[in-house]
Amino acid sequence: MHINPYGRDPVLLAADLVNDPPGSPAALRARCLDAGLVVEHPVGDDDLAAVRAFLDDWTGVVDAPDPATRAARLNVLLASSAAYPRLTDHVGTGWHLHYRDDDMPLAGVVRALVGVGTALHLTGRGMDRLGRCAAQRCARVFADVSRTGRRRYCSPACANRDAVRRHRAGAPPTAGG
Template sequence: MRENHYYGEILRLVTDFTNAPLVDLDDLRDRVARTCLGRTTPAKPADLAETRQLVAHWTRIVDADSERHRVDLLNGLLAEAAAYPRITDHDDSGWHLHYRDDGVPLAAVLRAVVAVAAAQHLTELGMHRLGRCALAECRFAFVDFSRGGRQRYCSRVCANRDAVRRHRQSR
């Protein structure tokens, strides 16, 4: 059962922060505003530094060298984001669960939704569903949303570039 109806979008957002680091507070506000979180939680200067810390923690989760290590890091993130779940219809989108207290800063909201989204995605589909692009010159982080769970590249562009390279080398 998927309880967080927007977890894919949240995981894409934190991965975007990983691959294209935040420039400033306006950048944070703009990127969050383009997601399901919108502008419901105002971003303050402290949120930028805390979001960068979240991204550093996320990067360690992506780069974990074993499932156990990934789980330990993710459990640490979940512990930092501890709040009791609550049912809400704050935006008239239908009743759904939130995993954060009301009135908390944007960085705390991001920490909570990223932690829960990652925990749901990885426990439902497999701990291997995070990675780095297999193209040597890219190495962007990605979350594997593929049906088969065998994603190796961050994008089709990188997959095609590597396929062309392998084809040319075989000639």
């Protein structure tokens, strides 16, 4: 049972931003709003650059060769992005838990949210629940939020293409070509 859903949405947002990087501060703001984040401050070029740099570091967590390395890399990110947990009702929607300081720019919010969300995701679902697509010629990142924990592809389209490729590779040549 997953009591704290805090990890699911942040890792999905991180994977989405890595796979399709926003090209402008406005695009970053829109994507964060679409993901349910409350954007309290204007979003500028500094936020965009800081989020991109953080996501580059976060992909090091995704690409870690083993759980111990993954944990060590994530701990480095957490040390620089999270604060002590605190209760807040900053937007008047009800009390909830934050793992960040109040009144942060969007880049700081994304760092804290994705860092803590990744830690909760990995400890709650399994240390192997982040990865790269197994399809040939695809290197997209995915966060496995499936019930079974057996995801290997970034999308059903990649899974289907790879299944067709494997089938054709094992099938005898067709008559006439």
